[in-house]
Amino acid sequence: MLEYLFFLSSGLFLGWSLGANDASNIFGTAVGTKMLRFTTAAVIASIFLVLGAVFSGQNTAETLNTLGEVNTLPAAFTVSLSSALAVLMMLKSGISVSISQAIVGGIIGWNVYNHKPTDTETLTNICATWIFCPIISGFIAVGLYICVKKLLHHSKVHILWQDMAVRVGMVLTTALGGFALGANNMANVVGVFIDSNVLEPIKLGTFYTLSSIQVLFLLGAIAACVGIFTYSQRAIRTVGKNVLSFSPTVAWIVILSQSLVLILFSSESLERFLISMNLPPIPAVPVSSTQAVIGAIVGIGLVKGGKGIKWSLILRVVSGWIATPIIAFALSFISLFFMENVFKQTIFIP
Amino acid sequence: MFNVKISLFARTRDLEHNIDSLHDKIIEMTMVFKEAVSIYLQEQRSEKYRHTSKKIKIIEHDSDILRREIESKLYEQNLIPDLRGNILELVENLDRVINLFDEVAHKFYIERPNIPEEYHAQLQELVGQVADCAENMAIASRAFFRDLVTLRDYSKKVYLLEHQSDKTAAKLRNEVFDSDLDLAHKMQINNFIEEVADIADLAEDCIDALLIFAIKREI
Numbered sequence: 001m002l003e004y005l006f007f008l009s010s011g012l013f014l015g016w017s018l019g020a021n022d023a024s025n026i027f028g029t030a031v032g033t034k035m036l037r038f039t040t041a042a043v044i045a046s047i048f049l050v051l052g053a054v055f056s057g058q059n060t061a062e063t064l065n066t067l068g069e070v071n072t073l074p075a076a077f078t079v080s081l082s083s084a085l086a087v088l089m090m091l092k093s094g095i096s097v098s099i100s101q102a103i104v105g106g107i108i109g110w111n112v113y114n115h116k117p118t119d120t121e122t123l124t125n126i127c128a129t130w131i132f133c134p135i136i137s138g139f140i141a142v143g144l145y146i147c148v149k150k151l152l153h154h155s156k157v158h159i160l161w162q163d164m165a166v167r168v169g170m171v172l173t174t175a176l177g178g179f180a181l182g183a184n185n186m187a188n189v190v191g192v193f194i195d196s197n198v199l200e201p202i203k204l205g206t207f208y209t210l211s212s213i214q215v216l217f218l219l220g221a222i223a224a225c226v227g228i229f230t231y232s233q234r235a236i237r238t239v240g241k242n243v244l245s246f247s248p249t250v251a252w253i254v255i256l257s258q259s260l261v262l263i264l265f266s267s268e269s270l271e272r273f274l275i276s277m278n279l280p281p282i283p284a285v286p287v288s289s290t291q292a293v294i295g296a297i298v299g300i301g302l303v304k305g306g307k308g309i310k311w312s313l314i315l316r317v318v319s320g321w322i323a324t325p326i327i328a329f330a331l332s333f334i335s336l337f338f339m340e341n342v343f344k345q346t347i348f349i350p
Numbered sequence: 351m352f353n354v355k356i357s358l359f360a361r362t363r364d365l366e367h368n369i370d371s372l373h374d375k376i377i378e379m380t381m382v383f384k385e386a387v388s389i390y391l392q393e394q395r396s397e398k399y400r401h402t403s404k405k406i407k408i409i410e411h412d413s414d415i416l417r418r419e420i421e422s423k424l425y426e427q428n429l430i431p432d433l434r435g436n437i438l439e440l441v442e443n444l445d446r447v448i449n450l451f452d453e454v455a456h457k458f459y460i461e462r463p464n465i466p467e468e469y470h471a472q473l474q475e476l477v478g479q480v481a482d483c484a485e486n487m488a489i490a491s492r493a494f495f496r497d498l499v500t501l502r503d504y505s506k507k508v509y510l511l512e513h514q515s516d517k518t519a520a521k522l523r524n525e526v527f528d529s530d531l532d533l534a535h536k537m538q539i540n541n542f543i544e545e546v547a548d549i550a551d552l553a554e555d556c557i558d559a560l561l562i563f564a565i566k567r568e569i
């Protein structure tokens with residue numbers, strides 16, 4: 001058990017970075033526009049992140065497992081650590097990146113190192129979501145923006161009541177965003193440890209038992225909560241500075257769009273429903289909340305005439321999205337070599 | 351939890367009521383001011399004028415209380431963080447217009463200017479335009495909180511009325527200085543005309559600021 005927890009530490013570190021980095025996407029704009037206090041937002045987001053991770057987090061894990069079943073503990077540790085380091089490197093260079101992309105790069109690194117073929121269909125699916133996630137988020141944001149604008153124009157509601165509605169909306173969206181982040185992204189954090197999981201199930205009273213995988217997701221979620229409380233305020237300060245030109249209503253639309261996109265890409269029932277209707281399904285794939293936020297911001301910016309969009313900054317962020325999986329891939333490949341040949345650890349069970 | 355929600359709703363409703371009341375005070379002030387000048391021109395500093403002048407003082411005092419309440423509630427309850435500064439400035443501007451009405455009415459009371467009858471009609475016309483200008487400014491300002499299209503409509507009216515009041519004031523001052531009155535008398539009447547016309551100028555300045563705030567208020 002101790003050995004497992006030691007190797008899991010890299011996953012927990014990745015969980016911590018998820019909380020520190022992605023929480024700013026959930027409620028950064030709400031805190032940045034001074035509509036919600038940091039503590040209020042952090043508590044709400046943390047509670048719902050834990051719920052989302054424990055009760056809905058496994059859907060996206062299956063997709064990652066199809067990509068590559070990292071089946072030994074030292075390998076899971078290495079893949080996770082390489083991904084965390086890739087994220088950290090990008091963050092240090094000032095580019096907000098996605099843990100989803102890093103973990104995919106890390107897993108492919110493991111596949112290549114072990115001469116295991118990568119499931120190209122799953123990989124194509126995942127890469128397609130990286131393109132579609134910001135586009136869908138942008139469309140949702142534009143739709144919401146037009147509807148809210150029309151509603152405000154026709155309803156003639158007093159500015160004070162508008163303010164209250166946005167505040168309530170932000171509280172609800174923070175909860176939804178927390179749940180969505182837990183449901184969609186927790187697989188990135190602990191997904192590679194599922195195959196080697198040795199945690200015991202936990203009984204919650206007489207009615208419910210958390211399975212061993214749910215306990216694993218709970219640990220990841222707790223690490224993310226620590227990240228939210230210890231580091232996310234710094235990231236939020238940056239978001240706050242960048243969104244000063246946003247009105248709180250637009251800030252709310254951005255986080256709502258982002259949360260909806262994360263929910264769309266986490267729901268297996270929606271996937272089944274779309275297939276039953278003979279429509280193209282939206283797969284349960286871990287997507288990036290950063291990509292979703294940027295998609296929403298660009299969408300609204302374009303509707304407003306496109307003048308306020310800093311294209312050079314967007315290009316920098318997009319280049320980060322391409323660089324992250326490549327760096328994670330390289331780190332994973334090299335670290336696996338050292339893990340196997342220097343530390344004499346088993347990194348693949350055929 | 352339920353109590354917190356109820357009190358939050360009640361406090362928001364209270365503040366909404368205060369903001370509406372401040373606008374009501376401006377509209378009331380414009381009507382009482384017109385009445386006061388009319389009484390002064392007919393009866394000088396009569397008991398009736400004294401009474402109307404007192405009404406103006408009460409409106410000014412009430413609006414000061416409303417302004418303070420609005421300002422403190424906005425900060426205490428941490429409401430509308432993005433527009434709070436603009437709303438405070440707007441409330442201060444509205445209060446300045448009310449104060450100017452009070453100052454001019456009080457000046458009539460203290461200085462008791464002797465305004466020859468041939469200028470009465472034009473002075474009343476000027477007062478009417480200035481009062482209408484301030485009234486439309488109040489309606490535009492009220493619309494800022496609910497309906498930006500109406501704000502633009504009434505802003506146009508304010509600009510138009512201010513321009514008309516400028517023309518009326520210029521014509522009246524010209525006639526006063528063309529007359530045979532002694533210079534001190536001319537200067538005193540001119541001073542009153544300027545003070546009355548300044549109210550419309552201040553209303554126009556309020557609208558200028560208000561239209562900038564409205565751009566910020568667009569989502």
